[in-house]
């Protein structure tokens with residue numbers, strides 16, 4: 001096949017010349033193509049079929065043990081000026097970067113098939129959707145992209161019509177971590193990734209395009225590309241509010257997006273629009289509207305069970321690709337905290353032995369179509385997206401951050417987002433459990449200088465007076481013995497209800513130096529086994545701890561030098577002064 005769009009055809013030809021594949025296959029996105037690739041990978045051993053009675057059409061992929069997570073230390077943003085990438089990114093001069101990575105792509109696809117994957121991020125008929133083409137030599141990437149994006153003929157038609165698309169070149173290379181690089185060229189709207197088959201490094205529509213490149217595009221075009229889930233919360237009267245929530249990787253976005261209301265909340269319903277990425281645009285009325293650019297979920301498996309996330313637990317019993325989980329003796333997938341069955345073979349294919357560590361890799365994943373989610377909202381297909389009532393930031397913090405608080409204004413909310421910190425997780429290579437600054441949960445994903453990004457966020461206040469309120473939540477507070485103070489999961493609906501009540505001006509709040517907090521009585525704890533002391537601890541602002549936190553935020557903000565917007569500095573000073581007065 002060829003394309004009528006010369007920019008696309010010329011690029012495909014030039015990549016083929018460089019990488020020298022044996023074959024070129026243009027992906028149509030059809031069922032038969034998907035099945036053919038699945039069969040081919042079963043024959044090559046890249047996919048293993050799981051128990052077809054209990055897990056029909058489910059497969060296991062075992063990655064190279066050195067290739068199990070995103071590699072932030074090998075991820076580059078390559079802009080002409082280093083300061084445009086900012087201290088939040090690792091930078092390389094674009095010409096040097098191309099030279100380096102093209103050297104690795106030279107002949108990299110010899111003996112392999114080169115797949116050309118046209119894809120659309122967002123509903124194909126949405127004005128907010130954006131287009132891309134990924135070239136890869138990995139059939140695992142092709143089948144995963146078919147689940148995660150709108151991929152194939154319909155996307156190609158729109159690409160040929162519009163003429164503009166993000167170019168993503170990927171090869172698994174030789175999987176040697178010393179020859180692994182994920183490079184972004186925002187000024188050229190292009191991505192080059194080599195040496196990894198792991199989702200966040202290899203499914204280029206996701207983190208590389210829909211966050212790093214899209215955040216750059218969004219700044220130029222006046223919208224926002226964010227690491228946010230999108231959820232609809234319907235009350236028993238049938239009114240629905242939509243929230244977009246930014247939490248760092250593996251901090252419960254998928255669980256919150258698919259929350260099941262607790263028994264005490266009969267009549268409440270939850271609708272999932274997205275579990276990882278939101279693209280937010282102002283409409284002509286000044287409302288912020290969100291679409292989910294993705295079409296599937298690439299979720300963390302361990303911890304998923306009938307209690308923590310029944311929707312996901314049920315959804316992944318068919319038509320799912322698992323990566324790096326363990327298996328039981330009857331060949332069902334198994335993971336830590338599944339609460340049923342036991343492991344026989346670990347994620348590396350060895351007989352399970354507890355002394356080798358967890359049976360499933362802590363960052364093992366499921367890849368599944370969003371349409372399989374019992375709480376899937378059909379509005380996820382709406383070209384105009386959904387109106388957002390509240391934006392919610394959060395992190396994994398043992399102490400300090402209360403269960404919930406509301407920013408005093410949009411500008412203050414931008415400071416709250418900029419100050420987000422969280423304990424690191426297994427989603428990225430590196431130490432786990434270390435608190436690090438993760439502004440707006442975008443530390444690994446903002447494709448440009450955070451100082452410019454905050455300025456862009458701030459600019460929305462001049463464009464609309466209907467912006468959503470901004471909140472911060474923390475489900476992860478612990479007591480002195482390391483026990484979680486808040487039950488989390490479905491019970492988080494109680495906190496979302498306070499957020500919605502605030503958006504409707506239906507409830508008051510207590511003003512503190514860091515923001516508005518609920519009165520304890522305004523979080524409905526009926527039928528919940530939680531002590532008054534725990535609730536008080538969850539809703540407390542410890543002035544001394546917050547002063548130290550503001551020192552740490554201040555130091556972090558200063559690392560952005562002169563580019564830091566004045567409005568952020570002013571908001572920062574106001575919080576510091578309010579804390580001083582509160583002594």
Ligand code: OXD
Pocket residue numbers: 070200248249250276298427428
């Ligand atoms: C993800 C991540 O996979 O954030 O969504 O790492």
Ligand code: MN
Pocket residue numbers: 227248249250276
């Ligand atoms: Mn994510």
